[in-house]
Amino acid sequence: MLFKVFPVGELIRLFEILSADRIVGPVKKGEDQHGHSLYDFDVVHDFAELRLDYTQTIHSAKNYFLPYREDLCTFTFQDAAGAGGDETGGSGDGQGRPNAAGARDGGSGDWQKEVDYGVYAPLVLFGLHPCDINALNKLDKVLLGGRYPNPFYGEKRANMFIVGHSCNPQPFCFCKSMGTDSAIRGFDLFLTRMDDLYFAEVLSSRAFHLLEQIDCREPDSREHRRYLNEMAVKESLFVAHVDTSDLTKILDLEFQAPVWKEWGEKCLSCGTCAQVCPTCYCYGVEEHVDMDLNHGRKEKKLYSCNLLDFAVVAGGHNFRPESHTRLKYRYYHKHRGFVEAFEESLCVGCGRCGQSCLARITVPEVIASVRASK
Numbered sequence: 001m002l003f004k005v006f007p008v009g010e011l012i013r014l015f016e017i018l019s020a021d022r023i024v025g026p027v028k029k030g031e032d033q034h035g036h037s038l039y040d041f042d043v044v045h046d047f048a049e050l051r052l053d054y055t056q057t058i059h060s061a062k063n064y065f066l067p068y069r070e071d072l073c074t075f076t077f078q079d080a081a082g083a084g085g086d087e088t089g090g091s092g093d094g095q096g097r098p099n100a101a102g103a104r105d106g107g108s109g110d111w112q113k114e115v116d117y118g119v120y121a122p123l124v125l126f127g128l129h130p131c132d133i134n135a136l137n138k139l140d141k142v143l144l145g146g147r148y149p150n151p152f153y154g155e156k157r158a159n160m161f162i163v164g165h166s167c168n169p170q171p172f173c174f175c176k177s178m179g180t181d182s183a184i185r186g187f188d189l190f191l192t193r194m195d196d197l198y199f200a201e202v203l204s205s206r207a208f209h210l211l212e213q214i215d216c217r218e219p220d221s222r223e224h225r226r227y228l229n230e231m232a233v234k235e236s237l238f239v240a241h242v243d244t245s246d247l248t249k250i251l252d253l254e255f256q257a258p259v260w261k262e263w264g265e266k267c268l269s270c271g272t273c274a275q276v277c278p279t280c281y282c283y284g285v286e287e288h289v290d291m292d293l294n295h296g297r298k299e300k301k302l303y304s305c306n307l308l309d310f311a312v313v314a315g316g317h318n319f320r321p322e323s324h325t326r327l328k329y330r331y332y333h334k335h336r337g338f339v340e341a342f343e344e345s346l347c348v349g350c351g352r353c354g355q356s357c358l359a360r361i362t363v364p365e366v367i368a369s370v371r372a373s374k
């Protein structure tokens with residue numbers, strides 16, 4: 001890893017160079033009832049909109065590489081003359097509709113399948129905190145490293161430039177407990193604010209050449225110490241903690257613990273926690289056919305394991321009808337199953353789920369209660 005420093009005033013120049021591509025970063029969206037600013041990721045056209053002093057965004061940036069809704073493919077009926085989707089070809093029923101085999105009676109048309117990965121321009125994610133960068137690294141393991149890599153996700157990741165930014169730990173952040181308070185990979189450039197200077201960690205050649213275009217230099221030993229001091233100050237600011245020692249074993253031992261029912265009774269099964277989480281990737285697939293029977297599409301939607309019908313299977317049987325079994329499953333996936341598969345937790349400790357949950361169910365409280373089970 002290479003290190004550079006540049007004056008804070010140069011950041012706008014960096015932004016302008018990158019703005020040839022689409023930039024997504026933290027922006028202010030309003031205020032809560034206590035007057036605290038609310039932030040979210042959005043497309044940023046003007047440097048003044050970018051709020052790198054943000055506390056935490058409500059949602060992660062997931063929607064830009066793992067959209068909530070996405071067409072996996074679309075289908076169009078193409079008749080022999082190539083007039084797809086109209087009523088000019090021979091018809092199966094006299095009204096231009098194909099028969100069940102996908103061809104029109106007396107015609108030689110067929111269904112044409114189209115796949116669009118939804119990548120139209122390079123994307124710059126500007127200002128991701130370490131927890132969100134580490135969340136991307138975890139998603140990469142599942143969606144790119146497995147036997148069947150996800151090309152929709154892979155194409156978006158390949159067209160992404162990531163600028164990380166240092167953060168100020170909030171009272172609900174427990175990323176330090178999850179080992180995700182610092183990122184050592186998964187970004188091109190990571191910026192740590194040191195008063196009038198930015199300390200830059202450079203991981204890609206594109207980031208290196210980008211910095212050549214601004215007023216930038218090597219840090220001296222005094223600036224190295226300033227950077228390490230910034231890290232030490234940040235570490236001292238964490239309030240929330242999760243004891244992860246032997247957690248997978250404890251979860252196995254406490255699978256039937258009564259606390260799961262207590263948390264399940266509070267849970268509203270709304271699925272908000274999965275929507276805001278940077279690492280939840282479960283999804284469902286639906287197929288839709290247009291009324292004219294000439295067009296169809298296969299749609300993927302992110303889903304939540306807390307939703308009532310998550311475990312409904314063919315025939316209508318729901319093998320997790322009770323909210324506590326679904327809530328427990330979410331915790332076991334994050335803190336046990338994923339650890340078994342990848343030797344790390346699927347939770348990065350961003351605290352978003354607890355902040356957004358109307359029932360005020362937070363990861364530190366749930367884990368602490370399970371550890372304290374008698």
Ligand code: SF4
Binds near residue numbers: 306353
């Ligand atoms: S834990 Fe909270 S956010 Fe998640 S489904 Fe239950 S009530 Fe909704």
Ligand code: SF4
Binds near residue numbers: 276279349
């Ligand atoms: S489970 Fe909650 S704290 Fe953990 S990564 Fe997801 S939103 Fe963040």
